[in-house]
Structures are given as structure tokens and as C-alpha cells.
Amino acid sequence: MQSEGRFTPRYQREPARRVFAAELREASYHFKDGEDEKSPTYVLLPTGERCNRVLIIGSMTQKEKRGDQNIFYQIRVSDPTGIFFVSATSYQQEAMTQVSKIDPPAFVAVVGKPSVYETPDGRVFVSVRAESVTVVDKEMRNCWVLDTAESTLKRLESFGTTEDSKTAGEHYATNPEVYRRMVYEALAQITI
Amino acid sequence: MDLSEAAERISRKFELQKVKIDPSEVEKKLRTLVEDFGVNLSEAEKTVSENIARDHNLAAVPAQSSEMREIGSLLPGEWVTVEGKVVGTAKPASAAIRQSGIITDTSGAIQFTAWERANAPLLEEGKWYRIESVVVDEYRGMPKLNFHKGTTITEIEKEAPVMPQMTKVADLRPGVASVKVKVVQEWEARHERILQTGIVGDESGTIKFTIWKEEDMERLEPGMVYNIFYATVDEYQGRLSITLNGAKCFPDEEAEITVGTGAATIKGVIVNVGPGSGLVRRCPVEGCNRVLSKRNYCPVHDVQDNFRNDIRIKGVLDDGTTARNILMQKDVVEAVTGLALDEAVSISQEGPLGLDDVFCRIRDAVMGRYFACSGSDLGDTFLVKDCTLLTFDKDRHTELLNQIGGELNAE
Known part of the structure; x- marks a missing residue:
């Protein structure tokens, strides 16, 4: 309804981006939007969109409980293109108690924040800190694959035209063909 | 008009440009010009304003108070004179305000505020006034006229039809x-x-x-x-x-309007079920209905012995681009979670975690799932009237496969 700049900005929750494991794995460039301590941090997706939160629906294949005093869970969630590394620590109590009750294999929906880590030997590694992990069914997993395929294609279509995708062009050797093929193969794996 | 009024007016004018000027200094300068050099007051006022502007490197002196303007064209920060008809007055919400109301001419309408200390006469509805040296202020994005000490208000004889322009x-x-x-x-x-x-x-x-x-x-x-x-x-x-x-x-008893209710359908995944979701207790006082705190405290009616149970979801529906707050009330929650209010109440009484058990049941039933929600947009929250779990769209799947498959083969 409003378009004029002088209206007070409202707090906007960061949307949860839909991204396949094979793409998120390639992300390495991250940045902060603004100087403030509380400014959101983003991981830049190779197909050219900033991402502060993701939604993943896939199969939880592994669950490991780690830590002595500070217990946390590391889980692996697989989608048709690869694996997401997801952690649920005591900072996200809700996600941790949810994970504690789930036994793999199970279809799960994960909402969380991606972050980029650098290992001592210089390798870059993306993992997702879960805010919530819920058991869902295969139907929802299929919906997510379709949704993520469409989102990825949409990003590829506007690649090179948006601010974020221009930045992505500078930081990644994004080959749209590779991602199109990834989308195709992900969709082809859905059997009903 | 006396010197101190003019001085006050000048210092206010510069205050709008974020320059603090001591009115007594201004008055001294005015006095020199008027009393020692026989300059007339309006000329003195202009000279002093220009000098101050030059001293502070201000390119332009703010709009002259004598400038007659159309109400519809006023912008915040201006200093103007207007002629208009008072079409409404309201009781002020604060003792510091003597009167507030609306004044209009053929070009538009604007709200006015007469501060108590401005000592302005009370305006009468339906009469025309000439208002000289008035400040256009801005309050929450809305232009407004502020009468102050230096504002001169004179009733004038004028008969011009002012027709309000209707806005969608x-x-x-x-x-x-x-x-x-x-x-x-x-x-x-x-x-x-x-x-x-x-x-x-x-x-x-x-x-x-x-x-x-x-x-x-x-x-x-x-x-x-x-x-x-x-x-x-x-x-x-x-x-x-x-x-x-x-x-x-x-x-208008004759009229009928088909309202664009803002009714809409939004699709996405529920990515958050927030605090305040689940079983809540509502204040039983007639017409209140507020949610009570854990100790059955109502912010208006204090502690209540009784309450009315209710169930709701305050969540976020996210389509990958936008995250929207949604509110589901009892009927929708019952339908979508399969958990009836009565059952929720007994879980809360018998379950080991009480209310938390109900919250988790509801959360686990809706989180991470694709829904189409229809309802109405209340601004920052979407009130869900009806909610359907989405299923896998086979046709879209086939369509996409063919489309990308074709593109990949073509290369």
C-alpha cells in the first residue's frame, strides 16, 4: 500500500531460501549488511541471491550427539543433489530437543541459518544452524524439491541482472548450465 | 506586531533548518534597526533573517511568511500564509493543545494544531480565516499546520465553495x-x-x-x-x-459498495510457530477477551478466577521470498492440526509438560509443511480463515522436467 521512502521501516523477518545441497556446498562468500553489531549476515548463493535463512526438506540420514558439557547434535540431511550438514546446539534449545526425539532415517523439515566455516587447512565448509527440525512426510519432501527447483531456476533466469547476482558473478565461477542440469536431475529423482 | 514576536519568529524559522538562534540576540538586532535607524519592522525582520542566513552559510532563507499558498501544495518545513475554511474542530488530546482541527481551501485540506502557549483565538467551524506566518510541520509523515506565538489569525469574509475531493x-x-x-x-x-x-x-x-x-x-x-x-x-x-x-x-443509505476486502490466498511453508501459540486463557469479562498471563492476570481487569480456553497459532508463512506473520484461530487450528480444543485442555492438565505439550503437538503438526492460506490481510498479520495442506503438483513437475530437459538437449 505504501511506496514512499519516508514511512518508518518495519522489522522484516528474513525469508528462508530454497536451495539444493549441491549449490549451498559451493557457497563461500559471506557478508554483513550494515555496520551494526546486529546487522544480519548473509551467505551469497552461487546462483546469485543473499541468504540469511534456509528451508531444507530431506531425509535425515545420520544423527550424532557430541560434546561433554555443551551437548549438541550434528545431523546430515540429504536431498537429491547431496548432503546438508546441520547442527543443533544448546543455543537453539527448541531444535535440540526436537532432534533428540527423531531417529534417522526420517523425512525432516529444517529451518536454519547457514554459515561458512574455514577449516585450518583452508577448506571452506557450509553448515546450517537449525532453528527448528520437524518430522514431515515424503509428500512434503517432493513439494520442497519442486519448490527448490523453481526457486533455483528463477535465480538463474535473473542471473547477471540483480545486484546480488552480479556480486556472485565476481566471486564464483557460476556456470548456469551446471545448475540447470542439477535441477533437472533433482526433479528426475522424484518418483511417485 | 512587536519586536519580541518577530524575534521569536525568526529564531523558529532557523530552528527548522537546525540552526539555534537566541531570540534575545535577534531582538537586539531588530531593536537597533527599528529604534535607532527607523527601519520599519517587516524590513528589519527581512534584513536580520538574511544576515543570519549568510552568517550560517544557509543558501536560501526559508520561505517568506508573507507568501500566500494553496493548502494542497504545502510541504513540511515551510513557513507560509494560507486562507481557508475551518471544516472541523476536535477536542485536543492534551492540555498543551488549545484546539486542533482541519482547514481547507479549494486545493486541499490540512490539520492544524493551536498550542496553548501560542495564545491563538479559537477558530469556529464553517468560517474563513487568513492565517499568517504559520509553520508546516510533519508528524508521523503527515503534514500539519502549527500555530505559534507569531502566527496572526484574522477572520475573513469569503464565500467560495470548497468541495472535498474523494480519495480511494x-x-x-x-x-x-x-x-x-x-x-x-x-x-x-x-x-x-x-x-x-x-x-x-x-x-x-x-x-x-x-x-x-x-x-x-x-x-x-x-x-x-x-x-x-x-x-x-x-x-x-x-x-x-x-x-x-x-x-x-x-x-448514504442508497449506496452500496462491493468492498475489495483484501481477501487473498497466500502459499508457503510454516517456518515458525511462535510464542503465544497453543492453548491460551482469555479474560471472561464481557467484551474483553484479552489473553491472560500464566497467573490469570488480565492487563485491564486484574486477576481473574475464571477464564475461557482458546487455541491459536501465531506463526510465519514463508514462500522463499517473503516471510509473513499469520494468525490462525480456533476453528482453523482444530482443522489443520486435528487437535480439538477439549483434547488440548485435557493434554495440558494431564501431560507431564502441561501447556508445552499442547504447543509441541501443534507445532509438530504444522511446521515445515506447505499450505495455501486464504484470509484477510490485517497489515502486519495475515488472518487465516481457511487453510489447506498442499500436495505435490505432478503436472508442474512433468512440465518443468520437459522444459529443462528440452533446453539441455537442445545444446
């Missing part, structure tokens, strides 16, 4: 506007000073309205179409609403 709800901006709308919804007043609040709308959309309790203010009748002249459009946290105090509302 979707085109409303902060300020003063006239609309033809239907009363769509009436809400329970959440504040004892509110006489009535709810939603009005026309074909283009809907907007929240409020009438504050005041003498002679009447409630609107739900379902009735009204011509509302000179309502105040406010903006708060990015949302617009209209206040009808000071406005003129005329029912």
Missing part, C-alpha cells in the same frame, strides 16, 4: 482525506478511550478506522456506506489508519 482507500496517504466507504468490520475496543474501531473499505481496499471517545461522536453502523469528509490519515509502523474525530460522517 488504496491511494490514501498520511494527511487529511475524504473517502466513501462501507463499514466492513467492527472490532472489540482494546482501549477504554476508544469508542469504536474496525475496518472500512471501498472497491480499492480496506483500512482500519478509529473513533476516540468524545462528546457528540457517534458510532458507525456496520454494513452502512458513509461519505466521510476530512478524516485524518495516520501512519504508524508502516501501516495506515484513519481517525474520524474531527471528520464529518454522512450515511
Whole structure:
């Protein structure tokens, strides 16, 4: 309804981006939007969109409980293109108690924040800190694959035209063909 | 007009440009010009203003107070003279304000505020006034006239027809506007000073309205179409609403409007079920219905022995681009979770974690799932009237496979 700049900005929750494991794995460039301590941090997706939160629906294949005093869970969630590394620590109590009750294999929906880590030997590694992990069914997993395929294609279509995708062009050797093929193969794996 | 008034006016004028000028200094300069050099006051005022502007490297002196302007063209920060007809006055909300109201000419309408210390005469509705040296201020994005000590108000003889221009709800901006709308919804007043609040709308959309309790203010009748002249459009946290105090509302019994209710369907995944979801207790006092705290405390009616159980979801529906707050009430929650209110109540009484058990049941039933929600947009929350779990779209799947497959083969 409003378009004029002088209206007070409202707090906007960061949307949860839909991204396949094979793409998120390639992300390495991250940045902060603004100087403030509380400014959101983003991981830049190779197909050219900033991402502060993701939604993943896939199969939880592994669950490991780690830590002595500070217990946390590391889980692996697989989608048709690869694996997401997801952690649920005591900072996200809700996600941790949810994970504690789930036994793999199970279809799960994960909402969380991606972050980029650098290992001592210089390798870059993306993992997702879960805010919530819920058991869902295969139907929802299929919906997510379709949704993520469409989102990825949409990003590829506007690649090179948006601010974020221009930045992505500078930081990644994004080959749209590779991602199109990834989308195709992900969709082809859905059997009903 | 005396020297101190002119000095006050000059220092205010510069204050608008963020330059602090001591009025007594200004007065001294004026006095020198007027009393020692025989300059007339208006000329002295101009000279002093220009000198101060030059001293502070201000390129332009703010608009001259003598400039006669059309009300519709006023911008915040200007210093103007206007002629207009007072079309509404309202009781001030604060003792510091003597009078507030709306003044209009053929070009538009604007709200005015006469501060108590400005010592301005009370204006009468229906009369024309010439208002000299008045400041156009901005309050929450809405231009407003502020009368101050240096403002001169004279009643004038003028008969010009001022016809309010009607605005579509979707085109409303902060300020003063006239609309033809239907009363769509009436809400329970959440504040004892509110006489009535709810939603009005026309074909283009809907907007929240409020009438504050005041003498002679009447409630609107739900379902009735009204011509509302000179309502105040406010903006708060990015949302617009209209206040009808000071406005003129005329029912139009002949008219019928098909309201664009803002009814919409949004699709996405529920990515958050927030605090306040699950089983809640509501205040039993008639017309209150507020959610009670854990100790059954109502913010208005104190501790209640009784309460009414209710179940709701305050969540976020996210389509990958936008995350929207949604609110589901009892019927929708029961349908979508399969958990009836009675059952939720007994879980809360018998389960080991009480209310938390209900919360988890509800959360686990809806989180991470694709839904199509239809309902109405209340601004920062979408009220869900009906909610369907989405299923896998086979046709879209086949279509996409063929499309990308074709593209890949073509290369």
C-alpha cells in the first residue's frame, strides 16, 4: 500500500531460501549488511541471491550427539543433489530437543541459518544452524524439491541482472548450465 | 506586531533548518534597526533573517511568511500564509493543545494544531480565516499546520465553495482525506478511550478506522456506506489508519459498495510457530477477551478466577521470498492440526509438560509443511480463515522436467 521512502521501516523477518545441497556446498562468500553489531549476515548463493535463512526438506540420514558439557547434535540431511550438514546446539534449545526425539532415517523439515566455516587447512565448509527440525512426510519432501527447483531456476533466469547476482558473478565461477542440469536431475529423482 | 514576536519568529524559522538562534540576540538586532535607524519592522525582520542566513552559510532563507499558498501544495518545513475554511474542530488530546482541527481551501485540506502557549483565538467551524506566518510541520509523515506565538489569525469574509475531493482507500496517504466507504468490520475496543474501531473499505481496499471517545461522536453502523469528509490519515509502523474525530460522517443509505476486502490466498511453508501459540486463557469479562498471563492476570481487569480456553497459532508463512506473520484461530487450528480444543485442555492438565505439550503437538503438526492460506490481510498479520495442506503438483513437475530437459538437449 505504501511506496514512499519516508514511512518508518518495519522489522522484516528474513525469508528462508530454497536451495539444493549441491549449490549451498559451493557457497563461500559471506557478508554483513550494515555496520551494526546486529546487522544480519548473509551467505551469497552461487546462483546469485543473499541468504540469511534456509528451508531444507530431506531425509535425515545420520544423527550424532557430541560434546561433554555443551551437548549438541550434528545431523546430515540429504536431498537429491547431496548432503546438508546441520547442527543443533544448546543455543537453539527448541531444535535440540526436537532432534533428540527423531531417529534417522526420517523425512525432516529444517529451518536454519547457514554459515561458512574455514577449516585450518583452508577448506571452506557450509553448515546450517537449525532453528527448528520437524518430522514431515515424503509428500512434503517432493513439494520442497519442486519448490527448490523453481526457486533455483528463477535465480538463474535473473542471473547477471540483480545486484546480488552480479556480486556472485565476481566471486564464483557460476556456470548456469551446471545448475540447470542439477535441477533437472533433482526433479528426475522424484518418483511417485 | 512587536519586536519580541518577530524575534521569536525568526529564531523558529532557523530552528527548522537546525540552526539555534537566541531570540534575545535577534531582538537586539531588530531593536537597533527599528529604534535607532527607523527601519520599519517587516524590513528589519527581512534584513536580520538574511544576515543570519549568510552568517550560517544557509543558501536560501526559508520561505517568506508573507507568501500566500494553496493548502494542497504545502510541504513540511515551510513557513507560509494560507486562507481557508475551518471544516472541523476536535477536542485536543492534551492540555498543551488549545484546539486542533482541519482547514481547507479549494486545493486541499490540512490539520492544524493551536498550542496553548501560542495564545491563538479559537477558530469556529464553517468560517474563513487568513492565517499568517504559520509553520508546516510533519508528524508521523503527515503534514500539519502549527500555530505559534507569531502566527496572526484574522477572520475573513469569503464565500467560495470548497468541495472535498474523494480519495480511494488504496491511494490514501498520511494527511487529511475524504473517502466513501462501507463499514466492513467492527472490532472489540482494546482501549477504554476508544469508542469504536474496525475496518472500512471501498472497491480499492480496506483500512482500519478509529473513533476516540468524545462528546457528540457517534458510532458507525456496520454494513452502512458513509461519505466521510476530512478524516485524518495516520501512519504508524508502516501501516495506515484513519481517525474520524474531527471528520464529518454522512450515511448514504442508497449506496452500496462491493468492498475489495483484501481477501487473498497466500502459499508457503510454516517456518515458525511462535510464542503465544497453543492453548491460551482469555479474560471472561464481557467484551474483553484479552489473553491472560500464566497467573490469570488480565492487563485491564486484574486477576481473574475464571477464564475461557482458546487455541491459536501465531506463526510465519514463508514462500522463499517473503516471510509473513499469520494468525490462525480456533476453528482453523482444530482443522489443520486435528487437535480439538477439549483434547488440548485435557493434554495440558494431564501431560507431564502441561501447556508445552499442547504447543509441541501443534507445532509438530504444522511446521515445515506447505499450505495455501486464504484470509484477510490485517497489515502486519495475515488472518487465516481457511487453510489447506498442499500436495505435490505432478503436472508442474512433468512440465518443468520437459522444459529443462528440452533446453539441455537442445545444446
